[in-house]
Amino acid sequence: MVAASETLNPLATGWFLENAWLIPIVPAIGFALIIFFGKQLPKKGSEIGVLSMLVSLGLAAGAAYQWIERVSSASYEQFVEPVVRTWSWWTIGGVDLTIGQSIDGLAVIILVVVTFISTLVQIYSVEYLHGDRRYTHFFAALTLFSAGMLAMVIAEDTILFILGWEIMGLCSFMLIGHWWEEGANSRAALKAFFTVRTGDMGLLVGVAMLYFASNEWTTENLGVSGFSIRGISAWALSGEPNSAVITVAAIALFIAAIGKSGQFPLHTWLPDAMAGPTPVSSLLHSSTMVVAGVFLVARLYPVFYTGLDILGPGGNFITVIGGITIVIAAALAFVQSDIKKVLAYSTVSQLGYMMLGLGAGAWLPAVFHIFTHAFFKACLFLGAGSISHSASHHSFDMKKDMGGLRKVMPITFTTWIISTLALAGVFPFSGFFSKDEIIDNVGNNGYTIFMIVGLIGAFMTAAYMTRATYLTFFGEARGASAGEHDDHGDHATDHGHGDAHSAHDGHGESRGPRESGPLITIPLILLAVLAFGSGFLNATPFGSSWERIKVWVEPRPAVVMEVAPSGPGESIGLPAAEGHSDTPCGKEAPAEGYCFAPKLEHAKFKWSKAFLSLGIVFAGIVISWLLSVALYTRRSKALVGLTERNKLLGAGYRLLVNKYYLDALYEQVIVKSIVGPIARAAYWFNQNVLDGILHAVARVNRAVSGWLYRNVDQRVVDGTVNNSGRATKGLGGVLQPIQSGKVSQYGALLFAAAAVAALVLVIINT
């Protein structure tokens, strides 16, 4: 024990790491300030939102810097303990529930991404939503949304995790339904909320199961409760858990991830969520909301590793769902004419890649894909917003209102092209380094079928993005982008921009398509730079010295001998240096000590494999380009109307346009089949059982009362009653004014009587 610890270096720490809990607190305070004082401020609260996100970004950057120092202070193969601080939140029945932060590589990388994208989106929104009628509320919700995501990311325990998760769910509802005057928008918000909630049940079930299964073990061995994520991770790899329990818990948690991350079959809410303002789409669908599900799987990875037998032969629940999602979402992206819906399905498909990577044991490539995807997808969404804001008169319809925009919007066009190439995975843009790594590692871990699925997905991604790019920026200008300004109602489509933006139209109408202002283009340029360059942080093809993210983020699967009790300021454990590369973690339980991460293999990079996938991507781009030119510009006779002429293609097209009929299945079949019978059963019960009882009782009553009436009532009672009636009438006359029918007056009487009764009680008892 002592001998082992001699070879270890003490881990560096610092103020930013110790106080990372401030990162979500700052925007939370910002939210409160905006709500209470926002409307009185000169910029209507947006300055607080932007400022709080900037402070958070600074704190996150500081934490990232110090985390890198901490990792470099550790020796190679040494487990780098997360920086943990916990506080007792509340005590109930002897159970101490704690709240706290646990900062490790995964938390740091997501913190940086989320704060960075949030800051840019807020700056962008200052211009984009200028003059909106709920401007202040928009910034309040946006800020709280970021706070929720950040709280979830730093969470040490599953309780804070759920808290952040639910805050995001609530805020997404508010933001998607921001323009709720339009019925379609509020329906989309409700749909998003309820669909995600369906999955959320899985989160509650999974967390409760993990708590009851692991609490005893974690309390005894690590001194933390069964809510602690570290505790659960160590427990999952200890060989202790009952395999049925942990499998069911992992499935329940993954159902939550399916709902939140828009995986098949709960992906239907995500495209509808495009009803929100474009900055919201950009924030929700690049780095926060939808990434939460992927983050859940990455965070509690040991649970899924053990529970779903990741790296086992043949594939598992996660890889199957991820693989299906990649292909079906990419196929849907081909039939959309709304530019934002193309991007939405593309997001669903990319999330499928992340899930596939996680399910197939490619943890680091999946996390790295979160990182790169956030930049280029945010850039694409903001680019779409820039087009609708300045060129297409608030329309998102590519076929009707766009086309030929590359000359009028050079900055938007350039950033869009860079991000599209990154998304398609073209070397040397960032998407290549992450997506190709996922596909490569999936194949390397023995899942050949899923590797082929990934390659098909890459082909489709390149093709649908080429189609969208062609429709938007090339060809001839159509509709609004050609300067036509017909009636408002024609353009307001289903996005509710019409009246919400009326303050805008004054200058929009007069000038026609043009480039957006600097508050919109500067975020675009920053994101495009990162969409190009962020891949070099983990550029596997250039050798291991380029794999920085791998060193910084991936938890090292070393056996930890002893864990120091967590508490404010104390976080340095005593990891053992033994068992360098032949660590038992993952495959079997450690004989002594604890594992916090399973050992995962990394595929060796080969240019031959990379050329194969690059070739597929180029094929996708070229084929799609030729088809787009033929179909949309030359209106080639062989292609136009093909879906009407060919039965098979027509059926496929209708299937895609109707989104595989999943919406119909959910709304018509499932909801109706549940709601209908319940209503009918309740009606039947009411008509037959309750009414039957009532009728029987009534008949008996009538018989009895008839007898009573004739004998008792008429003779005995009436005499008495007539007299008392006279007395009551007099009294009633006195009391009548009290029966005013005013509820508040009744309430006052009620409380007065209660107060008198309480007083009497006090007097009696003393």
Added chain:
Amino acid sequence: MLVNQFLFLAAILFCIGVYGVIARRNAVLVLMSIELILNAVNLNLIAFAMRNGSPDGHTFALYVIAVAAAEVGVGLGMVLLIYRNRKTIALDDLSEMKG
């Protein structure tokens, strides 16, 4: 133990709630005031549970929260219906129960 402070806070909340129920005309504000009253009770339950060191009070408080959620659901539903029928939610106008 700091039970006193909790009880004072609860009493203040309760009084604000009672004032709201009596003095407000807006039905939604009355519902909110009722929430305040219920939560003042919750606070009392928790305060005494802390003093006695037993989880009973917590359990009751959780029940109260659940019931209160249902109550608000029903209440808001009624308010909505009243609004649809009469285009107002001022409680003073609802005096059909006059004797």
